[in-house]
Amino acid sequence: MKQGIIQQSLSGFYDILADGEIHRTRARGNFRARKIKPIVGDRVEFENGYLLRVLPRKNELVRPPVANVDIAVVVTAAKKPTFSTNLLDRQLIALEAQKIIPVIYFSKTDLLSDDEYAKLAEIVAGYRKIGYQVFFDREAFAEDQLHQLKELLKGQIVTMMGQTGAGKSTLLNHLAPGLGLATGEISTALKRGRHTTRKVSLLNVAGAWIADTPGFSSYETFDMTVEKLPNFFPEMKELAPNCKFRGCLHLKEPQCAVKDAVKNGIIMKSRYDDYVQFHNLIANQKPDYSKNKK
Numbered sequence: 001m002k003q004g005i006i007q008q009s010l011s012g013f014y015d016i017l018a019d020g021e022i023h024r025t026r027a028r029g030n031f032r033a034r035k036i037k038p039i040v041g042d043r044v045e046f047e048n049g050y051l052l053r054v055l056p057r058k059n060e061l062v063r064p065p066v067a068n069v070d071i072a073v074v075v076t077a078a079k080k081p082t083f084s085t086n087l088l089d090r091q092l093i094a095l096e097a098q099k100i101i102p103v104i105y106f107s108k109t110d111l112l113s114d115d116e117y118a119k120l121a122e123i124v125a126g127y128r129k130i131g132y133q134v135f136f137d138r139e140a141f142a143e144d145q146l147h148q149l150k151e152l153l154k155g156q157i158v159t160m161m162g163q164t165g166a167g168k169s170t171l172l173n174h175l176a177p178g179l180g181l182a183t184g185e186i187s188t189a190l191k192r193g194r195h196t197t198r199k200v201s202l203l204n205v206a207g208a209w210i211a212d213t214p215g216f217s218s219y220e221t222f223d224m225t226v227e228k229l230p231n232f233f234p235e236m237k238e239l240a241p242n243c244k245f246r247g248c249l250h251l252k253e254p255q256c257a258v259k260d261a262v263k264n265g266i267i268m269k270s271r272y273d274d275y276v277q278f279h280n281l282i283a284n285q286k287p288d289y290s291k292n293k294k
């Protein structure tokens with residue numbers, strides 16, 4: 001029996017990476033009965049061309065389907081499509097909930113005017129202040145920045161995240177020029193209603209295993225409770241102990257340290273507004289009994 005990591009899954013076959021080699025396997029029939037679908041990133045046991053067992057997952061992303069992710073590079077277009085803190089916060093919260101370290105990478109900074117760049121820099125500073133690493137060079141694919149990112153990702157299982165057309169594949173092509181991944185004009189990709197990237201696989205890029213994944217164009221539902229949500233905003237989590245009430249949701253409660261911090265400009269207003277919006281979305285979400293709630 002050998003152990004490895006699923007590097008690619010394609011029409012019923014699983015390519016498993018073990019000892020620096022790829023082994024093509026099929027899943028034993030009993031997987032379907034047990035409702036386990038092996039996905040890319042899974043640590044598995046295999047023998048004689050058969051995938052036998054999926055080991056427990058550290059985490060699991062649904063879109064894209066990747067398991068055991070250490071770091072996610074949230075590729076965010078500074079322009080085209082228009083930058084939105086709301087979309088960025090949605091992605092950050094989803095990653096925090098899965099205990100995946102987010103890294104924010106701004107693409108298309110070359111399309112910004114100097115004024116636009118300066119404005120966005122203020123927002124970037126806000127995200128850095130709450131602990132996120134943000135790549136925001138004036139030139140999106142500057143050598144220095146690419147080098148820093150490579151160092152950060154080395155040895156990790158990584159997924160690219162971001163809206164369709166954000167520039168995920170383009171960034172990967174810059175990290176590993178031999179890759180030659182297909183990239184597309186966002187307008188045509190959206191018109192056709194599909195993505196340039198479709199298949200999910202882990203690519204060996206600069207010593208990391210990276211999933212280039214299809215971007216999303218619609219919003220996901222939130223798979224968490226309203227009570228847990230504030231924990232996924234690091235700046236709120238930090239201040240919550242100073243709120244008068246334990247379990248304060250920072251909404252209508254009196255003597256709330258988070259609301260005070262918003263008033264004083266210590267917490268970004270956009271983050272708080274997004275928090276309230278997400279809270280309402282979760283509160284109004286119909287319970288989904290088909291899924292196991294965490």
Ligand SMILES: Nc1nc2c(ncn2[C@@H]2O[C@H](COP(=O)(O)OP(=O)(O)OP(=O)(O)O)[C@@H](O)[C@H]2O)c(=O)[nH]1
Pocket residue numbers: 107108109110111140141162163164165166167168169170171182183184185186189194195196197213214215216
């Ligand atoms: N000017 C400029 N264009 C960029 C930059 N990054 C990406 N693009 C362009 O944006 C378009 C979309 O890039 P992709 O890399 O295909 O986007 P993606 O995130 O992989 O999209 P999906 O695979 O559909 O999810 C392509 O035409 C790229 O050339 C950038 O930093 N500056």
Ligand SMILES: [Mg+2]
Pocket residue numbers: 168169170182183196197212213214215
């Ligand atoms: Mg792509």
Ligand SMILES: [Zn+2]
Pocket residue numbers: 240243244248249250251253255256257258259
């Ligand atoms: Zn509070």
